[in-house]
Amino acid sequence: xxxxxxxxxxxxxxxxxxxxxxxxxxIIGYIFIxxxxxxxxxxxxxxxxSEGASLVPMFATTIIVVILTLLISVPIGIxxxxxxxxYARPNSIYVKIIRxxxxxxxxxxxxxxxxxxxxxxxxxxxWDWSIISGVFTLSxxxxxxxxxxxxxxLKTVPEGYREGSFALGAGKFETIxxxxxxxxxSGILASVILSVGRIVGEVAALxxxxxxxxxxxxxxxxxxxxxxxxxxxxxxxxxxxxKAYATGIVLMLVVLLLNIIANCIASKLKRD
Amino acid sequence: MGKKFEFLAKSLFFACALTSVFSLFLIILxxxxxxxxxxFKIGVFKFLFGTVWEPDxxxxxxxxxxxxxxxxxxxxxxxxxxxxxxxxxxLSFFCPRKSYKIIKTIVxxxxxxxxxxxxxxxxxxxxxxxxxxxxxxxxxxxxxxxILSVMILPTIINLSETAIKAxxxxxxxxxxxxxxxxxxxxxxxxxxxxxxxxxxxxxxxIGRAVGETTAVIxxxxxxxxxxxxxxxxxxxxTTGIGMEMSYAAxxxxxxxxxxxxILFIIIIFLNISLIFINRKEx
Numbered sequence: 001x002x003x004x005x006x007x008x009x010x011x012x013x014x015x016x017x018x019x020x021x022x023x024x025x026x027i028i029g030y031i032f033i034x035x036x037x038x039x040x041x042x043x044x045x046x047x048x049x050s051e052g053a054s055l056v057p058m059f060a061t062t063i064i065v066v067i068l069t070l071l072i073s074v075p076i077g078i079x080x081x082x083x084x085x086x087y088a089r090p091n092s093i094y095v096k097i098i099r100x101x102x103x104x105x106x107x108x109x110x111x112x113x114x115x116x117x118x119x120x121x122x123x124x125x126x127w128d129w130s131i132i133s134g135v136f137t138l139s140x141x142x143x144x145x146x147x148x149x150x151x152x153x154l155k156t157v158p159e160g161y162r163e164g165s166f167a168l169g170a171g172k173f174e175t176i177x178x179x180x181x182x183x184x185x186s187g188i189l190a191s192v193i194l195s196v197g198r199i200v201g202e203v204a205a206l207x208x209x210x211x212x213x214x215x216x217x218x219x220x221x222x223x224x225x226x227x228x229x230x231x232x233x234x235x236x237x238x239x240x241x242x243k244a245y246a247t248g249i250v251l252m253l254v255v256l257l258l259n260i261i262a263n264c265i266a267s268k269l270k271r272d
Numbered sequence: 273m274g275k276k277f278e279f280l281a282k283s284l285f286f287a288c289a290l291t292s293v294f295s296l297f298l299i300i301l302x303x304x305x306x307x308x309x310x311x312f313k314i315g316v317f318k319f320l321f322g323t324v325w326e327p328d329x330x331x332x333x334x335x336x337x338x339x340x341x342x343x344x345x346x347x348x349x350x351x352x353x354x355x356x357x358x359x360x361x362x363l364s365f366f367c368p369r370k371s372y373k374i375i376k377t378i379v380x381x382x383x384x385x386x387x388x389x390x391x392x393x394x395x396x397x398x399x400x401x402x403x404x405x406x407x408x409x410x411x412x413x414x415x416x417x418x419i420l421s422v423m424i425l426p427t428i429i430n431l432s433e434t435a436i437k438a439x440x441x442x443x444x445x446x447x448x449x450x451x452x453x454x455x456x457x458x459x460x461x462x463x464x465x466x467x468x469x470x471x472x473x474x475x476x477x478i479g480r481a482v483g484e485t486t487a488v489i490x491x492x493x494x495x496x497x498x499x500x501x502x503x504x505x506x507x508x509x510t511t512g513i514g515m516e517m518s519y520a521a522x523x524x525x526x527x528x529x530x531x532x533x534i535l536f537i538i539i540i541f542l543n544i545s546l547i548f549i550n551r552k553e554x
Contacts, residue, residue, distance in 0.1 A: 016361070105292055207517075208514075248388075
């Protein structure tokens with residue numbers, strides 16, 4: 001009996017890991033093998049402006065969306081983390097409310113963010129389906145991720161650093177900017193890079209706020225598709241599937257690259 | 273750098289921290305003020321328990337969506353949570369040190385894979401497989417369950433592993449000293465000790481399954497009727513919103529906001545249970 005249970009438990013853990021690995025390799029393998037032949041240089045880099053002829057406009061939109069979203073949410077996120085970790089008394093009522101808000105925000109699914117963005121930015125503020133509506137929606141969406149990971153990074157800074165800085169006559173603000181932030185920066189950076197992955201892969205929130213128009217955006221107040229949204233649109237239409245495979249490969253490569261960079265930063269952090 | 277300046281800096285950081293509260297307030301305000309009136313216009317009972325969703329003839333019953341969401345989440349959770357937990361146990365106790373880094377990286381990558389990729393994979397592999405082997409249109413409740421079980425895996429693995437690793441080593445060693453073999457020590461002592469951490473991993477997994485939109489739209493078949501078998505095409509709460517938002521107007525559009533309200537309430541409920549679990553842990 002004891003032996004049987006032992007065997008069963010061994011079977012469980014090995015089944016678990018083998019199943020997970022099979023899922024990973026079949027998803028990656030299938031998309032790469034099927035998509036490799038449609039991944040022509042022309043499709044990747046041609047500046048041909050006709051609709052869907054190349055991925056360049058989608059690259060451009062993706063980069064614009066990522067940069068603008070980070071510009072909004074990273075400063076606010078780090079600022080919030082600084083308040084929570086450096087200034088606030090842990091049991092004050094403000095902190096409790098703020099923490100509940102952050103936790104709730106992090107659990108809200110992206111479609112709800114999309115609905116909100118549609119109601120508020122698209123309709124109420126009259127920004128229409130546009131890059132700027134999408135950017136603001138995504139900024140709120142990734143804010144909780146940035147806050148919680150920045151807070152983790154700030155927590156790892158030893159108390160002695162702060163005390164040393166105070167002892168040298170620095171004020172609180174100066175201590176935070178010159179001492180605490182620089183030693184926490186790589187931890188923050190690693191998490192910011194991972195949240196870029198979330199922005200790049202987001203579809204549901206963007207289709208409702210930035211629309212699904214394909215092409216170079218001429219202004220921020222125009223609708224335009226990121227890579228993921230473009231892939232979603234063509235998959236949903238069910239035509240030109242080879243383009244979907246190719247876009248899928250590009251998306252996977254971007255995610256892979258972001259993971260590698262984040263890992264490098266994290267391991268450098270460990271060495272230091 | 274005077275006192276005034278320090279005060280200014282503190283206020284600035286405080287303002288940043290209040291952004292989350294303000295955003296949450298705006299989200300709740302807008303979703304509810306746009307969704308709740310339509311629920312009353314349609315009739316609370318007719319909306320929640322009506323089985324016909326036909327915007328053309330002004331029928332807005334979302335019971336099929338609710339049932340589909342609940343069934344797919346429960347079954348996907350049942351599969352994904354077990355496999356995820358086993359995987360986390362493997363990573364924390366059975367994995368050879370050499371391969372740990374590689375496997376851990378793969379799990380992390382898996383959690384970074386965008387949902388559109390999962391959905392696409394489901395569409396081109398899972399749905400044809402179901403169509404050829406079990407019959408039906410392929411896009412079905414079963415396909416949704418399969419995709420969701422895989423999608424919640426990385427969330428559950430990563431968080432459960434953290435919870436299991438947080439159990440003091442002495443628990444494991446103590447169990448061994450009392451004569452347990454390795455699997456008994458792990459399964460009967462360490463894992464139960466990590467229960468509340470694993471439970472919060474489960475809840476986050478459920479939240480992910482309930483809220484997933486993109487991947488589900490591609491494999492669900494988007495048929496608003498009550499599912500009669502695992503093979504019938506279905507529509508969930510999220511895909512209802514995602515699919516129809518682009519063309520719905522008037523009351524049909526408002527009804528979609530109402531679905532958002534229901535979804536929001538489910539998520540809030542999950543969040544509250546998460547807070548309770550975490551408090552118990554402390």
